Amino acid sequence: MNYETVIGLEIHAQVLTISKIFCNCSTGFGAVPNSQTCPVCLGYPGVLPVLNRKVVEFAVKAALVINCRINKECRFARKNYFYPDLPKAYQISQYEAPLAEHGFIEIFTNEHEKRIGITRLHMEEDAGKLVHAEGYVSSNKSYVDFNRTGVPLIEIVSEPDLGSPQEARDYLQKLRNILQYLEVCDGNMEEGSLRCDANVSIRPAGSQNLGTKTELKNLNSFRFIQKALEYEVQRQSALIEAGGEVVQETRLWDPEQNKTVSMRSKEEAHDYRYFPDPDLVPLAIDPEWVETIRSTLPELPEAKITRFVQQYQIPRYDAEVLSVTRSLADYYEECAALFPKPKIVSNWMMGEILRELKNRNIDITECPLNPKALAGLLKMMDQGIISSKIAKCVFDEMFTTGKSAEQIVQQKGLTQISNEEELEEIIDRVLAENPVVIEEVKKGKNKALGFLVGQVMKLTSGKANPALVNKILKKKL
Amino acid sequence: MNRIKKKNFVNLFNLADLNLKELGLMEIPEKELYKLSIHQISNLLRSKEVSVVEVVRSVLDRIEEIDSLINGYITINKQKSIARAQELDHILADSSVDFKKNLSLLGIPIAIKDNICTQGMKTTCASQILSNFVSPYNATVVRKLLDQGAIIIGKTNLDEFAMGSSTETSHFGCTRNPWNVNHTPGGSSGGSTSIIAADEAVCALGSDTGGSIRQPASFCGVVGLKPTYGRVSRFGLVAFASSLDQIGPIAKDVTDCSLLMKVISGYDPCDSTSVNRPVPDYEEYLINDVKGIKIGIPQEYFEEGLDKEVEEKIRQAISLFQNLGAQIEEVSLPHTEYAIATYYILATAEASSNLARYDGVRYGFREDQFTDLIDMYEKTKQHGFGAEVKRRIMLGTYSLSSGYYDAYYLKAQKVRTLIKQDFEEAFQKFDVLLTPTAPIPAFKIGEKINDPLQMYLLDIYTLSANLAGIPALSIPCGFSHEGLPIGLQLLAGHFQEEKVLRVAYTFEQNTEYHKKLPKLP
Numbered sequence: 002m003n004y005e006t007v008i009g010l011e012i013h014a015q016v017l018t019i020s021k022i023f024c025n026c027s028t029g030f031g032a033v034p035n036s037q038t039c040p041v042c043l044g045y046p047g048v049l050p051v052l053n054r055k056v057v058e059f060a061v062k063a064a065l066v067i068n069c070r071i072n073k074e075c076r077f078a079r080k081n082y083f084y085p086d087l088p089k090a091y092q093i094s095q096y097e098a099p100l101a102e103h104g105f106i107e108i109f110t111n112e113h114e115k116r117i118g119i120t121r122l123h124m125e126e127d128a129g130k131l132v133h134a135e136g137y138v139s140s141n142k143s144y145v146d147f148n149r150t151g152v153p154l155i156e157i158v159s160e161p162d163l164g165s166p167q168e169a170r171d172y173l174q175k176l177r178n179i180l181q182y183l184e185v186c187d188g189n190m191e192e193g194s195l196r197c198d199a200n201v202s203i204r205p206a207g208s209q210n211l212g213t214k215t216e217l218k219n220l221n222s223f224r225f226i227q228k229a230l231e232y233e234v235q236r237q238s239a240l241i242e243a244g245g246e247v248v249q250e251t252r253l254w255d256p257e258q259n260k261t262v263s264m265r266s267k268e269e270a271h272d273y274r275y276f277p278d279p280d281l282v283p284l285a286i287d288p289e290w291v292e293t294i295r296s297t298l299p300e301l302p303e304a305k306i307t308r309f310v311q312q313y314q315i316p317r318y319d320a321e322v323l324s325v326t327r328s329l330a331d332y333y334e335e336c337a338a339l340f341p342k343p344k345i346v347s348n349w350m351m352g353e354i355l356r357e358l359k360n361r362n363i364d365i366t367e368c369p370l371n372p373k374a375l376a377g378l379l380k381m382m383d384q385g386i387i388s389s390k391i392a393k394c395v396f397d398e399m400f401t402t403g404k405s406a407e408q409i410v411q412q413k414g415l416t417q418i419s420n421e422e423e424l425e426e427i428i429d430r431v432l433a434e435n436p437v438v439i440e441e442v443k444k445g446k447n448k449a450l451g452f453l454v455g456q457v458m459k460l461t462s463g464k465a466n467p468a469l470v471n472k473i474l475k476k477k478l
Numbered sequence: 479m480n481r482i483k484k485k486n487f488v489n490l491f492n493l494a495d496l497n498l499k500e501l502g503l504m505e506i507p508e509k510e511l512y513k514l515s516i517h518q519i520s521n522l523l524r525s526k527e528v529s530v531v532e533v534v535r536s537v538l539d540r541i542e543e544i545d546s547l548i549n550g551y552i553t554i555n556k557q558k559s560i561a562r563a564q565e566l567d568h569i570l571a572d573s574s575v576d577f578k579k580n581l582s583l584l585g586i587p588i589a590i591k592d593n594i595c596t597q598g599m600k601t602t603c604a605s606q607i608l609s610n611f612v613s614p615y616n617a618t619v620v621r622k623l624l625d626q627g628a629i630i631i632g633k634t635n636l637d638e639f640a641m642g643s644s645t646e647t648s649h650f651g652c653t654r655n656p657w658n659v660n661h662t663p664g665g666s667s668g669g670s671t672s673i674i675a676a677d678e679a680v681c682a683l684g685s686d687t688g689g690s691i692r693q694p695a696s697f698c699g700v701v702g703l704k705p706t707y708g709r710v711s712r713f714g715l716v717a718f719a720s721s722l723d724q725i726g727p728i729a730k731d732v733t734d735c736s737l738l739m740k741v742i743s744g745y746d747p748c749d750s751t752s753v754n755r756p757v758p759d760y761e762e763y764l765i766n767d768v769k770g771i772k773i774g775i776p777q778e779y780f781e782e783g784l785d786k787e788v789e790e791k792i793r794q795a796i797s798l799f800q801n802l803g804a805q806i807e808e809v810s811l812p813h814t815e816y817a818i819a820t821y822y823i824l825a826t827a828e829a830s831s832n833l834a835r836y837d838g839v840r841y842g843f844r845e846d847q848f849t850d851l852i853d854m855y856e857k858t859k860q861h862g863f864g865a866e867v868k869r870r871i872m873l874g875t876y877s878l879s880s881g882y883y884d885a886y887y888l889k890a891q892k893v894r895t896l897i898k899q900d901f902e903e904a905f906q907k908f909d910v911l912l913t914p915t916a917p918i919p920a921f922k923i924g925e926k927i928n929d930p931l932q933m934y935l936l937d938i939y940t941l942s943a944n945l946a947g948i949p950a951l952s953i954p955c956g957f958s959h960e961g962l963p964i965g966l967q968l969l970a971g972h973f974q975e976e977k978v979l980r981v982a983y984t985f986e987q988n989t990e991y992h993k994k995l996p997k998l999p
Contacts, residue, residue, distance in 0.1 A: 043840065044840075045614065046603070046608065046611065046716040046717075047595045047601075047714040047715055047716045048713070051747065051749075051750055081834060083834065085851065088835060088839075088840060090834030091834060145839070272880045274831070274883075276827060276828075279719075280717075280750065282751060
């Protein structure tokens with residue numbers, strides 16, 4: 002039988018505020034355990050939460066760009082459960098009255114656009130982190146680091162609109178990209194600042210009813226998400242094919258065994274006993290404030306891609322790659338303004354620049370070449386001062402030393418030889434030394450011609466203008 | 479110096495009647511300074527007739543003398559209080575300090591209910607589970623008191639986590655009623671009201687979730703006020719039921735009550751439920767006059783269950799107000815009968831969540847024999863909490879559970895709104911409402927502790943004010959034939975504390991009940 006996959010994602014994104022959601026402790030990553038705590042985030046007796054306004058602002062930003070309706074009034078609720086990393090034994094979250102609802106984003110998947118519904122966006126606090134490290138402390142004990150406790154999160158819940166693991170991945174990628182653009186979340190899945198759970202079910206193709214779903218957790222990278230979803234879809238259809246039934250449960254992705262394993266059944270599911278948090282008053286969002294926030298929203302990836310294609314006449318693929326981050330796009334635009342051959346700029350950025358950034362594992366903002374330097378190099382190449390081959394060497398040198406292209410070309414005497422007389426002299430020498438090859442060329446073997454060009458290049462240390470060399474050679478033969 | 483002014487002997491029982499200017503002429507046995515009120519001590523300190531150290535020593539001696547009988551204190555802050563008194567004497571000697579504006583409580587020994595956090599001092603909530611807990615910070619009210627020069631003389635006993643009406647559920651043993659030590663002081667702020675009745679502190683703070691200031695104030699014959707919800711910061715009050723809890727003053731008279739109210743009230747950025755609204759100078763409203771004041775008598779508060787003697791005293795008080803020119807009229811609060819059920823659903827629901835944090839992981843008591851995490855949680859809570867606390871956690875957990883939430887919690891919230899509306903309507907017409915504080919005078923220790931439902935019924939007249947969030951005060955209005963105090967409750971609309979204070983002050987000025995003291999060794 003043919004099955005259809007139904008996936009919905011729950012994304013938790015850490016909001017980039019300086020301080021926590023209900024106290025003024027720092028949110029910095031990687032500090033000494035428990036150094037960023039206070040009685041409030043440690044849940045001491047008698048403390049009360051006070052909402053960080055900045056968190057609401059960031060959440061509203063995110064809600065606006067995913068086309069959600071901001072509720073006039075929202076409430077915080079307590080989600081009650083016991084765990085040592087949760088000092089109050091409840092998490093302050095939102096339940097019945099979230100910040101925003103009824104949104105959507107468009108994703109580009111399988112060569113076409115698809116609209117994915119967003120059920121809701123709400124604010125909540127993060128829990129702490131358990132440390133079970135052996136060697137770090139005595140291995141039969143667990144320790145808790147509360148630095149992350151109270152770090153603000155937004156949770157974005159999608160509708161079950163995702164039809165395949167690939168779509169789920171594309172959706173997450175798109176959402177991550179948007180949040181990074183907004184500078185609401187850094188999107189770092191390794192550090193846990195972006196986390197993802199998935200609800201998965203399958204049903205006979207064309208059916209209107211949803212099948213029994215399982216919830217997948219521990220999907221901490223794009224690769225895991227796709228693999229876990231693929232595995233789970235496979236597992237569910239095999240189960241049904243064999244006459245079995247899918248059991249509603251929570252499953253964990255085990256990356257070592259490449260499979261999902263049962264974590265808890267529906268019967269074992271927590272009853273979180275949600276109720277409105279009496280310590281926090283209902284939050285009324287001022288529509289004027291929302292409009293102020295809307296007016297400060299940056300251009301988003303989709304709009305940027307469309308504009309790049311139109312304005313710079315580059316392929317959509319190029320525009321997508323260049324729009325991955327705001328800083329990369331800005332770099333491109335700055336460079337293209339100084340050197341107005343946008344496709345060449347795009348080629349160099351997608352080739353050399355991104356390769357070198359990846360090799361050095363650095364970000365575009367840390368690139369030793371600024372857009373002006375890259376434009377300078379491209380200009381020299383365009384004007385024929387250096388060949389494209391030399392340009393690549395110069396680029397490498399620029400990347401390591403930080404010097405300008407002009408400096409390097411001048412210091413190393415790399416200027417292209419475009420003087421016909423000088424080149425003719427060298428070409429004559431090469432022809433005299435290779436009579437056999439000349440015969441081959443005359444028989445029409447292009448490869449042989451290439452060899453001769455190569456010899457000229459060798460004698461000029463690559464500085465000969467290749468177009469000119471070709472022209473002279475053809476004339477002489 | 480044993481005697482301050484060796485002139486005439488004055489019976490201190492009548493001290494309150496004296497014009498303070500005359501105090502300079504009279505003789506005050508130093509060891510009886512503890513019997514005075516805030517305003518009396520303040521005047522003596524400012525006229526340099528006594529020192530802060532003398533006041534503090536007097537109170538500490540009184541505690542030493544009597545608290546083994548009363549058991550009102552859990553912690554006595556002896557050494558630090560004397561050291562602070564010495565510092566305050568230096569400030570007092572500095573003539574450049576404006577004591578009227580600042581330091582309105584300079585040198586006043588105050589006791590704090592032990593569910594309010596005091597930095598560097600134990601805050602136990604009368605529970606085994608917090609028996610060794612020392613708070614790393616001061617509650618906002620404590621900071622305000624200290625800023626005004628008060629001295630935290632000790633922490634007072636309560637029902638465990640303020641859950642109870644008799645101070646019997648304390649891990650540290652029950653407190654006794656100074657008027658008859660075989661009787662309970664009421665609760666949960668029974669420690670704070672007892673020690674005020676027994677003159678073991680000049681004034682005290684309590685907390686009131688369903689009557690926990692007013693009911694013990696009535697049982698102990700002192701003045702206690704539960705402020706409007708949001709008037710006083712809850713930051714640092716260990717939460718029982720967050721939407722009902724308020725901290726309030728417990729004092730020897732209405733004047734002291736208003737002095738304390740002024741200090742502890744006001745907006746606190748650390749408490750999102752506190753209200754940003756100016757604090758009146760409550761003292762200005764202490765006017766001995768109720769002419770034209772409209773007092774409503776809710777008929778539902780005089781039905782079955784009200785002790786005859788209590789009713790009689792309340793009726794006498796009503797007559798007195800009538801004679802003083804107040805307009806008295808009956809009023810109906812039709813949803814009163816649902817108050818107890820509503821209260822016990824909401825309060826226990828919130829409590830079940832608020833008390834979940836006491837899990838033995840970070841602070842407080844942890845059972846040390848356990849097999850795994852869940853076992854540690856279970857044993858810690860099993861042994862750390864007392865029976866009444868566990869009962870309420872279970873009730874609250876149940877009513878919040880999926881499948882029951884709508885039927886209990888949500889419905890209770892709706893009824894709460896109806897109860898609130900009853901009062902709003904009544905206050906369209908009346909300045910204050912007058913009711914008994916409790917249906918009976920203080921009962922015997924052990925009499926009701928095994929009958930939780932009987933115990934819950936004692937809050938019948940007090941808990942509506944918490945559900946409605948309105949201010950309510952209890953003031954002594956007579957004694958039973960056994961000599962036990964009876965209290966009268968005055969309620970007003972939101973942020974109308976000055977109205978209840980004015981009416982209470984007038985009552986006090988025209989009666990003698992507050993002058994009577996318990997016979998103690």
